[in-house]
Amino acid sequence: MHQFPKDIGWIEVICGSMFSGKTEELIRRVKRALYGRQKVRVFKPRIDTRYDDTQVVSHSQLKLTSLPIERAEEIFRHLAPDTQVVGIDEVQFLGGEVVQVCEALAQKGLRVICAGLDQDYQGRPFEPMPQLMAVAEYVTKELAICAVCGNPANRSQRIIGSGERVVVGAAGAYEPRCRKCHVAEPAEASPPQTLKLFD
């Protein structure tokens, strides 16, 4: 990765479809900061209770302790005076104010690592991710594997019937798909799969 600057703050955005490894990458970066004896606080929107109420949990069951918040501004009151790194998962659920909050933290000299969906189930930009990516110093886009054809996947196919933009869920509600296999409305799930190295 990059040679990070010293004595100034910055924003890192990890974006991509569901199952692309955003949360794993957030956890990896936070753990490395902890190995570097940095003071870290991790946050997630309270709405995300899929795997755990408080922990950030990846689809592969990696876990990290976090503070659930309803609004991005709550981050300020949870910081210790010596906090150096802030991690935020599912940042797309925190609304436009999260952009100003991340900017303020970076201006104060903190490293801010945000992970979130860049597209909704219809393939539309998922605000406030475009705004956050515009002001970030570093943007990493992760790709999953298309559940239909095996190509790199940058979209999240909804496989349950809802037209709401926000529907919290994991496998069973969404699957990753490439642009060729994705459709902008809820669709049939692809056949279930078991991972095996040998037949």
Ligand SMILES: Nc1ncnc2c1ncn2[C@@H]1O[C@H](COP(=O)(O)OP(=O)(O)O)[C@@H](O)[C@H]1O
């Ligand atoms: N089709 C898929 N493509 C890639 N990873 C998948 C797929 N289905 C399940 N996974 C699992 O999802 C993990 C990534 O989970 P996670 O970091 O929580 O992703 P994200 O936060 O982007 O939704 C992978 O390491 C893998 O174990």
Ligand SMILES: Cc1cn([C@H]2C[C@H](O)[C@@H](COP(=O)(O)O)O2)c(=O)[nH]c1=O
């Ligand atoms: C595409 C899409 C997703 N969501 C929800 C579903 C999950 O709860 C999260 C994404 O989690 P992940 O860590 O990226 O797997 O977002 C949604 O509400 N609306 C959508 O269009």
Ligand SMILES: [Zn+2]
């Ligand atoms: Zn495909």
